Amino acid sequence: MKRFIFITGGVVSSLGKGIASAALGALLQSRGYRVRLRKLDPYLNVDPGTMSPTQHGEVFVTDDGAETDLDLGHYERFTGVSARKTDNTTTGRIYKSILEKERRGDYLGATLQVIPHVTDAIKEFVKADTDDVDFVLVEVGGTVGDIEGLPFFEAIRQLSQELGREASLFIHLTLLPYIATAGELKTKPTQHSVKELRSIGIQPDILLCRAPMPIPPEERRKLALFCNVRPEAVIEALDAQHIYEVPLEYHARGLDHEVLRHFGLEKQTTPDLKHWIQTSQTLRNPDGEVRIAIVGKYVALHDAYKSVVEALGHGGLANRVKVNLTWIPSDRYDDPNADLSELDSVDGVLLPGGFGERGALGKMRAAGYARRHKLPCFGICYGMQLAVIEVARNLAGISGAGTTEFGKPDYPAVGLMGEWVRGNTKEVRTADGDLGGTMRLGAYPAVLTKGTRVADIYGSQSISERHRHRYEVNADIIEKLAPHGVVFSGMSPDGKLPEIMELTDHPWFIGVQFHPELKSRPFNPHPLFASFIAAARDKSRLV
Numbered sequence: 001m002k003r004f005i006f007i008t009g010g011v012v013s014s015l016g017k018g019i020a021s022a023a024l025g026a027l028l029q030s031r032g033y034r035v036r037l038r039k040l041d042p043y044l045n046v047d048p049g050t051m052s053p054t055q056h057g058e059v060f061v062t063d064d065g066a067e068t069d070l071d072l073g074h075y076e077r078f079t080g081v082s083a084r085k086t087d088n089t090t091t092g093r094i095y096k097s098i099l100e101k102e103r104r105g106d107y108l109g110a111t112l113q114v115i116p117h118v119t120d121a122i123k124e125f126v127k128a129d130t131d132d133v134d135f136v137l138v139e140v141g142g143t144v145g146d147i148e149g150l151p152f153f154e155a156i157r158q159l160s161q162e163l164g165r166e167a168s169l170f171i172h173l174t175l176l177p178y179i180a181t182a183g184e185l186k187t188k189p190t191q192h193s194v195k196e197l198r199s200i201g202i203q204p205d206i207l208l209c210r211a212p213m214p215i216p217p218e219e220r221r222k223l224a225l226f227c228n229v230r231p232e233a234v235i236e237a238l239d240a241q242h243i244y245e246v247p248l249e250y251h252a253r254g255l256d257h258e259v260l261r262h263f264g265l266e267k268q269t270t271p272d273l274k275h276w277i278q279t280s281q282t283l284r285n286p287d288g289e290v291r292i293a294i295v296g297k298y299v300a301l302h303d304a305y306k307s308v309v310e311a312l313g314h315g316g317l318a319n320r321v322k323v324n325l326t327w328i329p330s331d332r333y334d335d336p337n338a339d340l341s342e343l344d345s346v347d348g349v350l351l352p353g354g355f356g357e358r359g360a361l362g363k364m365r366a367a368g369y370a371r372r373h374k375l376p377c378f379g380i381c382y383g384m385q386l387a388v389i390e391v392a393r394n395l396a397g398i399s400g401a402g403t404t405e406f407g408k409p410d411y412p413a414v415g416l417m418g419e420w421v422r423g424n425t426k427e428v429r430t431a432d433g434d435l436g437g438t439m440r441l442g443a444y445p446a447v448l449t450k451g452t453r454v455a456d457i458y459g460s461q462s463i464s465e466r467h468r469h470r471y472e473v474n475a476d477i478i479e480k481l482a483p484h485g486v487v488f489s490g491m492s493p494d495g496k497l498p499e500i501m502e503l504t505d506h507p508w509f510i511g512v513q514f515h516p517e518l519k520s521r522p523f524n525p526h527p528l529f530a531s532f533i534a535a536a537r538d539k540s541r542l543v
């Protein structure tokens with residue numbers, strides 16, 4: 001029997017519902033259950049693809065090419081289950097599909113309403129594509145009481161009615177603030193939040209309470225009484241030292257036991273948490289430290305680079321070192337007179353993806369600095385494109401090299417390459433096309449050249465990685481750069497699109513057109529990140 005767990009949030013946002021959901025998914029998995037996690041986002045955008053990275057954080061891309069919320073990255077990292085298009089939707093997407101059907105005439109005669117048309121569409125989304133799992137964990141974005149969230153709350157209420165209590169469970173994540181003058185953890189905001197939930201017909205079964213300290217028995221009793229849950233179902237969620245310790249924390253507080261008790265399954269399994277325990281031990285006892293500079297346009301919000309940061313951490317786990325980060329706004333280096341010597345104090349430079357002109361020259365200059373000073377350097381997507389332009393200009397002397405993403409370069413080293421093939425269909429890009437959902441998105445194969453550094457790192461010559469970009473490196477440049485120690489060691493299978501570049505006369509300088517960070521996991525660090533951190537560690541030992 002398939003069971004649905006709905007995770008909602010109250011009191012304030014940013015309590016870590018995504019990590020809480022991911023951690024519960026991992027705990028159920030550790031007991032042998034198959035899980036799928038999905039997220040319902042109440043905002044009106046069709047997907048987060050066109051939202052500002054400094055407001056909304058990273059856009060996580062799935063293998064099947066969906067641009068999704070960054071929480072799906074947590075789900076993948078914690079459970080190892082690759083997310084799909086069917087795992088994230090928004091109010092905008094739900095309405096878009098309803099309105100398209102309406103225009104086609106599919107509802108002929110009907111007056112379209114939030115209930116039942118919108119709620120039905122949400123329920124269909126939640127139930128679809130779940131044949132292969134035991135538990136579906138559904139996170140509702142935002143907090144209870146938000147206007148946009150109402151149709152989603154109503155839909156999950158209806159769904160739990162239809163499924164019955166034996167197949168559905170509600171978890172509500174709240175905050176217990178500590179008021180120093182009273183010396184107390186306060187339960188009132190949680191009581192109000194649950195009251196709000198109950199007013200729309202949802203009675204939570206479990207309260208997951210973020211708190212700065214253990215919940216005293218009296219407060220626990222009060223929460224249980226006023227919120228109508230069992231005292232054992234009030235689970236404290238204390239701040240963990242590291243996000244990868246959250247599953248162990250929640251397990252120690254009885255979350256998985258309480259969830260399974262609800263379904264009458266608590267005696268059937270024991271969890272196998274050895275990977276999580278090992279990870280926690282490595283995190284707490286590293287053999288050393290490295291410092292990596294992230295030179296990016298959106299460093300004002302670290303969540304804009306969530307998967308990059310996590311993947312660097314996984315690279316650290318692979319090498320048993322702690323990875324410290326220095327955040328550098330790339331536009332600081334746009335000025336040709338900018339001083340880059342702060343990079344002397346780091347062990348590696350990571351140039352992440354990005355868009356537009358601001359900070360682009362800065363990233364190019366950081367790439368040049370790393371190249372000349374033999375600093376390990378990892379360019380991702382835009383970072384790779386700009387590193388190619390840097391070597392074209394400064395090594396190969398093609399001073400007019402640039403990208404058609406901004407300006408009008410004499411030599412388009414990076415440009416709109418027009419079309420490419422996905423499966424049996426040809427996809428076409430034009431300069432005046434829509435911006436939403438039209439990039440080269442999702443998993444594409446690449447072929448690596450035998451004997452190159454990347455082929456060695458991957459231990460394979462055929463790979464598949466996730467993409468999210470509109471522009472491509474111009475294959476015409478390959479021959480021009482070859483005499484200068486630049487090898488395009490990874491290409492699309494048809495040989496037309498450069499996927500990877502590396503410098504031969506350098507300890508570690510690799511640029512990739514795709515986003516390897518999206519596939520890195522704590523138990524399975526991405527080989528490029530593991531290798532990059534190893535190079536940074538070797539450098540740190542030299543100085």
Ligand code: GLN
Pocket residue numbers: 352353354355356380381382383405468469470471472
């Ligand atoms: N702006 C570049 C492009 O669209 C790179 C995108 C990225 O870094 N994700 O091709």
